[in-house]
Amino acid sequence: MGRLRAFAAFWYDFVFGDDWLLALVVAVGLAATYGLAQAGLAAWWLLPIAVAVAIPVSLWRAVRRARPGGSR
């Protein structure tokens, strides 16, 4: 049971890490890329743009938490 819990904790940490937002953006970005590709449209640009927007948002959340008085 302990090993199973450790295994689950490892994968949770691997996927979600310190900010679940990044994992969510990757999942939604990949789903949207799949949708575009299935529709026969160019889809390669979508994931890089989603990630380029997600990184500063995630950094801003971290900086806000690090600020004295910021929510944790």
Add this chain to the structure above:
Amino acid sequence: MTGGAGALFVAVFLACAVEGVEATTIVLAAGTARDWRSAGAGTLAALATLGVVVAALGPAVSALPLTGLRLVIGALLLVFGLQWLRKAILRASGFKALHDEDAIYRRQVAEARTEASAAGRATGRLRVDGYGFTLAFKGVLLEGLEVVVIVLTFGAGQHQLGLAAVAAACAVLLVAAAGAAVRAPLARVPENTLKFVVGIMLTAFGLFWGAEGAGAHWPGSDTALLVLVPVVALWALTLTALLRRRRATGLT
């Protein structure tokens, strides 16, 4: 060697060298940023898995759903790479302590040693780091499967399977030797710089494989990576500079 056989050798060699460079990059990233023992164990485990898969499936290995594998592995590399990049940017801009995770890792290693001694198993073996192992395992398994598919596709198409296998082996050995050669110089790079670079590489590879696995076609195919890596690096450096300025002016 005839002209056709020579062309086959060169084509397979180059294609496999590209896959080899991608796998070696991931292993170097896992080894330098986590630990070499775990990256080595992940690489060996992937090669063993690859051997079993090839032995069990034979030529049918080319029917494996590589697109699905790319999607899963790309997605995992991307989420992991993004977390690393985020932490590296926060450290480089002064919003996170530089060595917090190293201290945790050293403590875990020390605890593992203590446990091994207490159990009378003090053989010098340390606990394998799951992150380093998993990163190396996934990278080598995916690229290894692609090398196998290249050999089968090119080799079977021209009834020169043996020659294609030799070309692939030459490419993989050459790239692996180059990877081993840059290992020592990498060790002299400052730690957070290394982690910054690893975050950039994992993010770029994750973007590439993930989007490809989801059905997107990159302009220029594999050469798109040569654009993705510097673009991700430039964006990360820009964000670091902006955060440093915010910290300096107290505009958090």
